[in-house]
Amino acid sequence: MNNQIDTNIDRAVQLLKDELIVAIPTETVYGLAGNAYSEKAIKSIYSAKGRPVFNPLIVHIQSIKELDKIAINIPESAIKLANHFWPGALTLVLEKQDHISDLVTAGKSTVAVRVPNHQKTLELLGNLDFPLVAPSANKSNHISPTKAIHVQKSLGNNVPYILDGGECQKGLESTIIGFDDKDILLYRLGSISKEEIETFIGKTLKTVSNNKAPESPGMLKKHYSPNTPLVLTSNIAEELKSHPNQKIGLICIGENTFDESATIVKSLSIKKDLEEAASNLYNYMHELDELNLDLIVVEKMPEKGLGKTINDRLKRASER
Ligand code: TXA
Numbered sequence: 001m002n003n004q005i006d007t008n009i010d011r012a013v014q015l016l017k018d019e020l021i022v023a024i025p026t027e028t029v030y031g032l033a034g035n036a037y038s039e040k041a042i043k044s045i046y047s048a049k050g051r052p053v054f055n056p057l058i059v060h061i062q063s064i065k066e067l068d069k070i071a072i073n074i075p076e077s078a079i080k081l082a083n084h085f086w087p088g089a090l091t092l093v094l095e096k097q098d099h100i101s102d103l104v105t106a107g108k109s110t111v112a113v114r115v116p117n118h119q120k121t122l123e124l125l126g127n128l129d130f131p132l133v134a135p136s137a138n139k140s141n142h143i144s145p146t147k148a149i150h151v152q153k154s155l156g157n158n159v160p161y162i163l164d165g166g167e168c169q170k171g172l173e174s175t176i177i178g179f180d181d182k183d184i185l186l187y188r189l190g191s192i193s194k195e196e197i198e199t200f201i202g203k204t205l206k207t208v209s210n211n212k213a214p215e216s217p218g219m220l221k222k223h224y225s226p227n228t229p230l231v232l233t234s235n236i237a238e239e240l241k242s243h244p245n246q247k248i249g250l251i252c253i254g255e256n257t258f259d260e261s262a263t264i265v266k267s268l269s270i271k272k273d274l275e276e277a278a279s280n281l282y283n284y285m286h287e288l289d290e291l292n293l294d295l296i297v298v299e300k301m302p303e304k305g306l307g308k309t310i311n312d313r314l315k316r317a318s319e320r
């Protein structure tokens with residue numbers, strides 16, 4: 001019997017206390033969690049994912065009250081953002097406490113931290129006396145998991161237990177924000193839109209470019225990739241015409257009018273709602289990736305709100 005996927009929180013608590021790793025649900029994507037204070041657990045996370053050690057992890061805490069244990073010199077705007085958006089899909093990069101391991105931060109003096117918004121995982125954190133580090137629970141560079149089964153397919157026996165919390169409600173990773181003397185920095189677009197943060201804080205976020213040494217490897221060019229080649233296009237009809245005799249999976253937004261030209265068509269949101277589109281994106285990418293297609297064609301989203309995050313992920317997924 002396969003009991004790798006289950007809903008038993010006590011079992012997750014026990015494994016984590018034993019310094020083993022467990023996949024956990026969050027509102028964004030599933031995370032591969034381990035005790036943030038255990039070198040053994042952290043090393044297992046990197047090796048299970050095949051993740052390069054220069055890519056630091058996010059620390060997950062149960063409430064803002066624990067932030068002081070993780071970070072120091074916390075700017076006022078960070079506290080304001082945390083109070084407003086936590087529990088939620090906003091990750092803050094802050095100066096780290098001395099005791100936070102270099103394995104967590106990849107040797108940086110800063111640490112990424114958030115309070116996830118998922119009842120099961122909050123309950124789990126409430127039963128532990130340590131925070132959890134958790135990168136997305138997929139093989140490095142692949143599509144993030146939004147269902148327990150995606151974790152199992154990607155990591156197999158590398159993860160002893162997957163705590164099932166249903167389908168992730170948001171479906172895209174958290175937005176990552178940092179701070180310097182003058183500015184609020186945007187390290188990674190995510191499932192809270194840049195505009196929503198800017199409106200709340202009354203300030204424009206400064207996008208940190210990822211040209212040479214990416215500050216946040218979620219910004220690495222090739223990332224979030226399916227095995228099937230993927231192209232992003234603003235002109236579906238043209239794109240489909242230029243690949244005759246190929247088995248094509250199409251992911252679009254709005255009414256689907258392309259049934260005849262593609263093998264399978266998925267609309268991210270019939271009513272063109274970008275939040276709904278975001279929550280379906282990875283799930284559809286996982287689904288189409290299983291069908292042995294020659295190509296996945298995806299329609300570019302409008303460059304606003306979560307459309308920007310979706311386009312960002314798709315651009316990276318289309319890098320070969
Ligand atoms: O929604 C999420 O953020 C999910 C769930 C599980 O919480 N986690 C996630 O983790 O997406 P991961 O490891 O796939 O992405 C974490 C990102 C990486 O791009 C990493 O480079 C960045 O966070 N990061 C971590 N620490 C950082 C730091 N000190 N400075 C800049 N970026 C950092």
Ligand code: MG
Pocket residue numbers: 135136144
């Ligand atoms: Mg990831």
